[in-house]
Amino acid sequence: MNIRIVIYGFIMCLLPVCTQPVFAQQALTAEDVLERVDRNLSSGTRIVESSMTIHGRRTSRTITSKGWSQGDKRSFTEYLSPASEAGTKMLKLEDQLWIYTPAADRTIQISGHMLRQSVMGSDLSYEDMMDDRKLSEIYTARITGKDTLEGRNVLVIEMTAKVNDVAYYRQKAWIDEERFVPLRQEMYARSGQLLKRTDLTDVERIQNRWFPRTMVYKDMLKEGKGTEFRVISIIFNQEIPEHIFSKASLR
Amino acid sequence: MKKFLLKGILHDRGRSLVPVFVVAIGALLTVFLYSWVTGAMGGSIEMSSNFNTGDVKVMTSAYAAEADQIPNDLAILGAGRITEQLKNRWPDMDWVARIRFGALADFPDREGLTRGQGPVAGWAIDLISVNTKEPSRFNLPGAIVRGAMPSQSGECLISEELASRFDINPGESFTLFGTTMEGGFSFTNYIISGTLKFGSARLDRGAVILDIRDARSAFGMDDAAGEILGYLPVSYYDHKMAVAVQSRFNADIKEFAPDEEKMFEPVMLTLKEQSGMAELVDYSKAISAMLIFIFVAAMAIVLWNAGLLGGLRRYTEFGVRIALGEDKGHIYRSLLWEAVMIGCIGSLAGTAAGVALVYALNVKGFDMSGYMQNATILMPSVIRPAITPVVYYIGFIPGVFSMLLGNALAGAGIYKRETARLFNELEV
Numbered sequence: 001m002n003i004r005i006v007i008y009g010f011i012m013c014l015l016p017v018c019t020q021p022v023f024a025q026q027a028l029t030a031e032d033v034l035e036r037v038d039r040n041l042s043s044g045t046r047i048v049e050s051s052m053t054i055h056g057r058r059t060s061r062t063i064t065s066k067g068w069s070q071g072d073k074r075s076f077t078e079y080l081s082p083a084s085e086a087g088t089k090m091l092k093l094e095d096q097l098w099i100y101t102p103a104a105d106r107t108i109q110i111s112g113h114m115l116r117q118s119v120m121g122s123d124l125s126y127e128d129m130m131d132d133r134k135l136s137e138i139y140t141a142r143i144t145g146k147d148t149l150e151g152r153n154v155l156v157i158e159m160t161a162k163v164n165d166v167a168y169y170r171q172k173a174w175i176d177e178e179r180f181v182p183l184r185q186e187m188y189a190r191s192g193q194l195l196k197r198t199d200l201t202d203v204e205r206i207q208n209r210w211f212p213r214t215m216v217y218k219d220m221l222k223e224g225k226g227t228e229f230r231v232i233s234i235i236f237n238q239e240i241p242e243h244i245f246s247k248a249s250l251r
Numbered sequence: 252m253k254k255f256l257l258k259g260i261l262h263d264r265g266r267s268l269v270p271v272f273v274v275a276i277g278a279l280l281t282v283f284l285y286s287w288v289t290g291a292m293g294g295s296i297e298m299s300s301n302f303n304t305g306d307v308k309v310m311t312s313a314y315a316a317e318a319d320q321i322p323n324d325l326a327i328l329g330a331g332r333i334t335e336q337l338k339n340r341w342p343d344m345d346w347v348a349r350i351r352f353g354a355l356a357d358f359p360d361r362e363g364l365t366r367g368q369g370p371v372a373g374w375a376i377d378l379i380s381v382n383t384k385e386p387s388r389f390n391l392p393g394a395i396v397r398g399a400m401p402s403q404s405g406e407c408l409i410s411e412e413l414a415s416r417f418d419i420n421p422g423e424s425f426t427l428f429g430t431t432m433e434g435g436f437s438f439t440n441y442i443i444s445g446t447l448k449f450g451s452a453r454l455d456r457g458a459v460i461l462d463i464r465d466a467r468s469a470f471g472m473d474d475a476a477g478e479i480l481g482y483l484p485v486s487y488y489d490h491k492m493a494v495a496v497q498s499r500f501n502a503d504i505k506e507f508a509p510d511e512e513k514m515f516e517p518v519m520l521t522l523k524e525q526s527g528m529a530e531l532v533d534y535s536k537a538i539s540a541m542l543i544f545i546f547v548a549a550m551a552i553v554l555w556n557a558g559l560l561g562g563l564r565r566y567t568e569f570g571v572r573i574a575l576g577e578d579k580g581h582i583y584r585s586l587l588w589e590a591v592m593i594g595c596i597g598s599l600a601g602t603a604a605g606v607a608l609v610y611a612l613n614v615k616g617f618d619m620s621g622y623m624q625n626a627t628i629l630m631p632s633v634i635r636p637a638i639t640p641v642v643y644y645i646g647f648i649p650g651v652f653s654m655l656l657g658n659a660l661a662g663a664g665i666y667k668r669e670t671a672r673l674f675n676e677l678e679v
Binding site: 108 | 313324325355357359363364365368426428430431433434435436438439440471515
């Protein structure tokens with residue numbers, strides 16, 4: 001009898017502990033999910049070395065670059081290869097973007113409609129590259145369902161812009177229910193037209209966060225296999241010297 | 252009889268001068284109008300041919316499908332070899348490789364930072380070869396407002412409107428920011444050698460003209476060309492000739508592209524098959540034909556009346572001739588022969604004067620730029636009358652036939668004359 005009481009008592013004690021994540025997840029709102037996603041994907045600073053493979057209609061080519069970024073306001077990228085692109089640098093400060101090219105030895109500001117143009121023939125626009133704001137800051141969200149993607153349980157979330165200066169009015173995201181990393185994102189125009197799709201894979205634990213190492217961007221308005229973006233190395237929250245984010249560093 | 256009639260026409264000027272003059276004026280106006288309408292309509296097609304379409308154009312199949320977007324990633328590779336083959340096959344035609352591009356022109360301040368930017372539509376053509384016809388095809392020497400033609404690599408021409416908007420002058424430089432054939436960044440500095448005004452709002456808004464060698468280097472298009480244009484050895488576009496060239500090209504396509512994938516095989520399109528040109532060609536032909544028909548018909552009525560009046564004026568003379576015993580048929584035939592001769596002399600004189608006039612206007616041109624400030628279609632700012640084989644005979648249509656018809660109708664009255672009434676009419 002005593003043993004039964006002990007076992008019963010033990011089970012009753014363990015029950016809240018075992019079921020806590022399930023109850024906690026059930027209680028998660030869409031905003032909570034977005035915040036958790038932001039915690040994985042956003043950081044104070046980030047230094048990333050990456051390769052971008054652009055599949056053209058005749059050939060494919062891979063461009064490597066190293067980028068330094070601080071929040072969503074400042075970033076600096078230097079292209080490392082191929083030789084034709086090596087030495088090209090991009091600096092983003094707030095909502096302004098400059099490109100330096102050794103071929104012309106000029107620093108050129110990109111603005112207006114040019115920001116919506118493709119970067120190096122990829123499926124990414126300058127606007128895509130510049131907009132690194134947290135999802136929770138620019139979208140309101142609602143969970144519309146659950147699904148399975150790439151063998152992972154995902155929450156399907158629909159986001160609608162709550163600010164005006166956003167490239168995509170609406171987004172639909174399939175977010176890993178356990179790791180809180182989007183595995184697929186679809187970006188829509190205000191008209192409802194699907195503009196872009198991103199598939200995020202190779203999710204790894206990096207510096208105590210889940211982060212996708214491979215992202216395939218597809219501009220749905222043009223033909224092609226999309227642009228593959230691979231993270232070669234990434235360091236979060238390391239101090240970056242101030243001079244990196246200055247126009248002087250472009251030359 | 253004909254010799255006698257001719258002598259009469261030449262010596263009795265009181266009888267023939269006015270009809271000859273009227274016919275000559277009619278023939279002159281007919282020649283001028285035909286030449287003007289053909290020139291104005293043909294000029295627009297010719298300008299499209301010179302700037303965009305050629306009389307025929309060779310592109311890759313994939314490029315042709317998206318030609319409006321100028322997809323240089325789908326350009327022809329080995330353009331030099333294909334151009335040579337085309338020149339060998341059709342040596343009397345002019346074959347030229349071109350690259351069209353859209354880019355951003357960035358104008359620097361003193362420190363080299365962006366002072367202003369504007370989108371541009373560019374043409375890369377053979378600007379500086381010794382025997383190139385491309386500058387005259389674009390009428391570049393005549394369109395230069397300030398500065399001069401490029402004389403060396405690294406120089407270019409930009410539209411005067413663009414230069415004024417960004418306060419830049421010949422001798423200064425700017426950066427062209429575009430994409431390479433592979434999609435990479437393309438930043439190239441150019442020195443402005445001169446500024447242009449074409450007289451077409453569409454071109455003047457932001458045209459940049461480079462030498463094709465510079466463009467190949469800037470856009471990573473070594474031995475590539477977006478388009479190879481062919482020009483027929485005739486003044487105005489001849490669709491039958493263009494189709495004949497196209498048929499032969501298509502029949503021998505494998506000679507031009509032995510190893511290309513289907514989507515990158517070269518295809519040849521005639522001017523009429525390119526964007527919106529079929530409508531323009533057909534419309535221009537229909538309008539020309541309609542205007543010419545209306546004018547020739549109007550002139551025919553005028554000259555027919557002249558013939559009719561001429562015939563009626565000689566009513567008394569015919570009466571006397573009948574009274575003297577001349578056969579009515581003989582009088583009628585002599586009247587018709589006279590009409591033919593007067594028509595021919597008048598038409599000859601009118602055509603000669605008309606051809607001289609259109610030749611003079613063709614050389615000088617008629618500047619219409621003042622009326623075309625906001626034109627959005629490709630229209631030449633200087634209209635030139637067309638000199639085609641038709642101008643040498645079109646004046647004879649109203650000149651001879653109307654004169655003949657008018658006299659034939661007027662002369663029909665000869666057969667209604669009765670000898671008994673003649674004496675009353677002649678008040679004998």
